[in-house]
Amino acid sequence: MTEKPGISLLEKFSILYLLFMAIYIIYLYYSPVIDVLSGKEFKPQDFIVNLTIVIIGLCALWGGITLAKRTIAMEQLIDIGFENGVYNRLEPVLEEIAGTQVVINKMDERLNNMNINLDRLKRRSIELKIPGTEPAFGIDIAAQISRFLRLIILINITLVTFIFLLNFTDSYTPFVLTMLYVLWWLEITYEYTLWEKSSAYYWVFFPILTIPITTILGDIMYGSGILFGSMGILLALYVSAYYTWSKYIIEGILPFDLNKPINRIPSDNTISSHFFSSRTYFIQHYYKYGKFLTNVSIIFAFFLILQLFSVNIYYIKFLPKFSLDQFVFLGIFSIIFYILGVKLKHKKKEKEAETI
Known part of the structure; x- marks a missing residue:
């Protein structure tokens, strides 16, 4: 069994944590710097400290984005190398095995359904x-x-x-x-x-x-x-x-x-002919569902960042106000959706690697 190398979940979480901390630092010290630039009175020592921290936050944000881009590029290179080096050689055999397995699974599922129906009738x-x-x-x-x-x-x-x-x-x-x-x-x-x-x-x-x-x-x-x-x-x-x-x-x-x-x-247009196992359909579309969940998590995270700036710095009229519990729940579900999305996007290829 060949195990495909990749980026661990801890490394991905570290990159997300770095980006979050950089944005948080910029958020804390951005407003005092803007106040100084707009003409308000200030102490030179405080301005230098705030400006330095903002620059550090911007550098950390740039470094996190660069690291994330390199991580994504590395995963793509690993996937491409795996497919070109190993998977393409065994693809015809795997497709034949997969087709046979699908037929067997459908027959087994139908027999199990008949047994369940008989048990229900007995009860x-x-x-x-x-x-x-x-x-x-x-x-x-x-x-x-x-x-x-x-x-x-x-x-x-x-x-x-x-x-x-x-x-x-x-x-x-x-x-x-x-x-x-x-x-x-x-x-x-x-x-x-x-x-x-x-x-x-x-x-x-x-x-x-x-x-x-x-x-x-x-x-x-x-x-x-x-x-x-x-x-x-x-x-x-x-x-x-x-x-x-x-x-x-x-x-x-x-x-x-x-x-x-x-x-x-x-029979050519029978609706039932278009029905097939929901489990098989879901497995065949792991990547699609994973990409959707990842995009949703990014959108939610973007709304959270806008909410922080709207409440504490600017007033964005079109953005609804979140209560504290709603803000926390949205953040939790953003993290959950992102983790599930990443897992689903790599699920199918991991199973193919385990099969080999």
Whole structure:
């Protein structure tokens, strides 16, 4: 197994830390220097100290940017050298192996789905023993009532939560809304016994990563009324989509017997022919998702820097004001998105290197 050399995560974090400290130093001592240059009274000794620190910050910023550019160029050279030196020679063999593995994975996934569906039918049925006749099976009424009660309780919890948050919006709002998505995911996953399917966990990771930051930005820009209305609609769409996907994966049919009219469509245009494993699709697009998350983290970091200058130095009218908790949450999610983006961008090539 050939291990491809690369830049470690600690080295990347060190570069980010250097850039952050340089910007922070410039931010602290930039305003006094500007005040002096604008004609205000000053002490020569203080001006020299502030100007020196600003110059040091600018040098550190320039050095950090240069180091980041060289690091990116080095990683690109490593990737190109790896592909030209090793990967291109084995690419035909790897493609054939990958194609065979995809077919095997699809067959294995389909068999697992059939087994899960059979287990669900056993759990939802009960054996009826009538003297003088062969055993028969019927619907387990108690299990159906329990399932119905779970849905009623979950719907009531959702409504009460939205009403409470609409009247008492606070810093805990993003986490409470995220927990609603997680609760509905748990209910549908339990109903269709999807605990062992890795693709089901993508459905819960997506709201965990997006709902908190979306809630913070929506509250800042549009207010609580529009925010909770939009979140209610998004929750309904999320539950419907996940339920439809789960039913199709396990039972092979769509809700409300939609598969019957779809089957009447000519086979060349059948919608189901365009469905394939979400896990396979996600793996094939690691780099695309990683690049998207990295760009989002950079945009968030840019807004944070603008917010610092807007609050303490200038007043930028078009920029909404962040509270302290919103500022902290946005910074945390910027770091999380960047780390995930970097990991996903290199995930596919690392797996190819491990295969070799």
